[in-house]
Structures are given as C-alpha cells and as structure tokens.
Amino acid sequence: MITHPKLLAAVLLTLAAALVAFPGLPHTDAKPASAATGRFADLAGDVREADGHRYAATDDTGRTMDTAEITQAPDGRYLAVYHTTLADGRFHAALATSTDLRTWTRRQDFGAGSSQPSLAADDRGGYVLAYERDPANHIAVRGYPDLDALLAGRAARAYDAPRTLSRCSEGTPDIVSARGDTVELTGHYRAECDTDRQLRATLTDFTTWHAERDQRLDQALEVWGTAGNIGDRSLLELGGERLVLVEGQQWRNEFGTWRTYAYDPGSGRADRLLPRTHGGSRAFANPSAALVTDPDGRPALLVSLFIPREGSAPGEAGQLIYWREL
Template sequence: MPPPALVELLCDVSRATVHYEVRDDRGRTMDTLKVVPDPEGGYLAVYHCGVGRGMFEVHVATSPDLATWTSRARLDAFASQPHILGLDDGGFLVAIEAGGAGTPPWLRLLDYPTRADLLAGTAARTFDAPHTLVPRRKYAEGTPNIYSASADRERIEVGFHYFRRGRVDRQGRGVLEGFSEWSATPEPYIDSALERWGVRGNVGGRDAFRWDGREYLLVEGQTEVHGWHTWRTYLYDVAEQSAWPLPILTHGGSAAIANPSVTLLDLPSGEPGLVVTAYLFHVGAATGEGGPMLFHRATGRPSAGA
C-alpha cells in the first residue's frame, strides 16, 4: 500500500491552495500544464491551448506565485501535451506530442541550452522520434514525459503512450542517444497494474517523482473505452509494479481527473512542498472546475530528494 501521508497530500484538494480553470495573462487556458522551478526565482510552466479545429499550440509561461502566469513564448505551433525537465546547467528539455487534428501524433524533443533560449522559444536542437511500436501513418505515439537526462543531454529517457492494436493507448518508454538514435519498448507492467483496477480504456499520460527514496508515477487511466467521464488518476509504485486509484477530492466533487503531473519544489511561502496539476474533463466536472487545475501544499520535508 502507498504511504497514507503521500496519498493525503495528493488527494485532499480542500486543504491545498488551489486554482481551477488556470489561464495565462492572455486568457488562454493552460491545459496539461507542467510546472518546474525557475532558476531565476519563481516558476515556469509549459502547456497547450486550443487554436481551433482540434489543433493546439505549446507555450511557456512564468509565474512568481503559482497563481498568475505570464505568457513568454510559443514553443510549437502544431503540438500538445508538453513536459519540461530543468537541468543542472540551467538549460531545459521539453517533450511534446507533435501533430494531431487528423495526423497521427509523434514524439518531439526540444533542447534549450539556457533559460533565455526557452523564454524566446528558440531550441538549439529538435528531434522527431520515428514510430517504433505502431505504424506511423495509422496510429499515435504521444503524451510524453521526460524521466531523466544525462548531464550532457546525450542520453534522455522518455515515457509515452502508443495506440496498441488500434484500440487503446498503452505505455512505452524510449531512449534517445546522442540526440539522434531512438529506441523504444512497451511497458506492459504499468498497463497491467492499472488493468487490475478495471482500466479497460486508455492508459495515457504519466509523471515521475521520488518520495521517501521510492520512485512513483502518477498515471491517468480510463475505465471505459471512449468514456471521457471515466478518466481517473492512479499512483504507481515503480519497485512493486503496483498501482492504486487516487481518490482526489475537489471542492465540487469533479470526477474525471486526468493528465496528472507533480513536482516537488519550494512554495511561494518558502516552505518545501509539492504542486500537482491535472485536467478536469468537463463531462465529469463540477461547475467552475472544468479544465486545467493546479494545487499546491506544504510537505514539511525538503523538496529535493524527498
């Protein structure tokens, strides 16, 4: 079983500082946002917003307080589902789901050597991953997260989903070597762990974090194929290869909670804490809660190496 204290931190939104329907200063919804510390103080987030006809753009924004967000740059014009990793040298890697709107998506990696490059939307290197688990012209590989990167950026490990047998999304992991050589394998043990809880639809986005020396994932799963109201978030223990549903409780009781991310960081108060983001599908959302949600809470322990 997962640590009760961790489950409570991840689930009891009523005891957190929470923002529903998160938007940037231009009024754009910050869908599927991922937050990381800004090396110059405050916070950075990558996110996507709709631009019509099933198309999305990926943007980056900054915030001093996790409440107000200033749009800084568009990172990609035909993409969605971004994830960002800050590196020790002050640079950033961003992974996105490129394509969509009728074009089977693929994975794209963007390398920003400096904060200035990121906020200008100027990547030094771009890599488009070939489909390796499903045919490129028919099925999707997308919704990435970045597990890790070597100091020189020459080895990057990425999680993603692939559209298995043209029916449902399932989990995969890829490795990018030298920003040019890509390989990928399925991760059926994550799928199986969620399937034990009745997940029969898609197993999609995930985010990794460490707690008490153990590696965990937050993973979204859908109990019914095509049932948007059945999206739920699960906690996955990497060592045990076991998962548990997270009974996330919003103020209005929204049910369909997906696209989870979590980051351990120092809060605006200076306390160590965590920030959780998710997307509340409108088909299961309470009034005023649909769309991107962000909440943060103090953990009472150092944010690094928690």
C-alpha cells in the same frame, strides 16, 4: 453467456477486486502500494486542505492551460508547459511563467500541432522539452542551452522520433531524466491502432531513438478495470522513493471515466486516487507533481490535474493547480 462488452468488463473488474490483496486508497482499509504512494495520497488527497489552489487555470492571454506540467527555475520562478486548442482547431503547446502559481504570463508558443508538453532541466544548465506533434502523431524533443533560450523558443537541438511501436500514434511524453547525451522518456503508443498503452524510450545524442512497451505498468492499471486509454504519466520522488502518477480511462471515448493512479515501480502495484475537490469533481486526467518552494517560501508538494468537463463539478472543469506545504 455474457456478450455485452461493458457488462463483461464490469464482471471481470469485480473478480479482479476479489483476487487482489491490495484494495485501492478510496477504501478505508486500504494498504498503499508503497510508503511513497500512501504519503502522496495523504498530502494531495483533499484540495480543500491545500495551502493554495486554482481551478480552470488560464494564462494572461486567456488561453486555457490544459495538461499543465510545472517546474521551478533556479531563480524561483515557476515554469508551466501546457496546451490549448486555438481558433485554427489545432493544439498549441506553450510556456508560461509565474511567481505566485495563480497568475501566469505566456512566454512562448511552440506552434500548431504541438500538445501534451513535458519540460525538465538537464545537468548542464539547460532544458529539454518534449511534446506530441501532429500530423502523424509522434514524440518531438527539443534541447535549449539555458533558460533564456527556452523563454525565447531558441532550440539548439531537435529530434522528431519515429513511430516504432504503433503505425498510428505515439505521444504524451514525460521526461524522466536528461543527463549528458541521454534523455529518458515515457509516453504512450496506440496499441493495434485502437487503445493507448505505455512505452519507455531513450534518446541518445539527439540522434538515436529506442522505444519499448511498458506492459508492467499497463497491467497495474488494468487490474483496476481500465479498459480505455492509459496515457499521460509523471515521475515523482517523495521521501526518497519513486512513484509514478498516471492516468487511466475506464471506457474509451468516455472522458468522465478518467482516473488518476499512483504506481509503485518497485512492487508493480498501483493505488487509485480520488482527490476531493470543493465541488466534488469525479474525473481526473494528465496528472503531474513536483517538489517546489511555494510562494510563501516553504517546501511544498505541487500537484496539477486536468478535470474533464464530463466529470466536473460546476466551475471546476479545466486545469487544477494546488499545493500542500510539507
């Protein structure tokens, strides 16, 4: 009888791999979960073939840009939201701008206890920002009427969501859409106050919050032996199809076991991604991606990944930003 938890999980993973008919993309005989996940793997699978990249990204003040999520403003500037652990021992979420995707100027600090930020344009010319807030880890949402208000940190609307799925923690938000009075988000909840699992949520008129578990996505990663946390995720539309990038941890509290997956909402299947870096880093977390116009004026896929120190090659730990022209 197997009693050691890690050995038991390894056996279960082997059995699952034998039963599942869709091996992951690291194998040469892999069949992607969808055309979109396969296309993403082709474009983003090798940082060495990127048209531009930066490892260990920092802003102009020297702050690390951990968990950076990047979008592009109508005027062409790139907007990054990210967090850094400062001297007070707490996370501070921040906003920075860039014109070349390599050098970043910090424009706003959203305060101590803010982390894992996500930013999206709404359909009214404004922006919605969401982040995890402590103490009492929960999701906070802020609305800005325009880009100037965002850069100045002048929120016109604010909502701090109650924890309804976990009494311990809910966070790592990603904004799926912001249309009219409705903001759709995803995030995590701390299941049984032990392990992070996925949630979907809707905020209506910055007054009404509804959250529910996303067990289908959890199951898609658990097939790959994800016994640790399932956390940050990011929605991307590629070639007219939706896919979700999501992080999963093989063993809780072992940061070198973070992996990135491409999930197909249609089939409920996920592909494991193994990006190749210049030095051979093996751990990747907090994935996000966006379609942008790159600094050379060409359409490109922009990818942002956090490389934990425990799974990094020399010089590669921290935030990796890279892009591939389409």
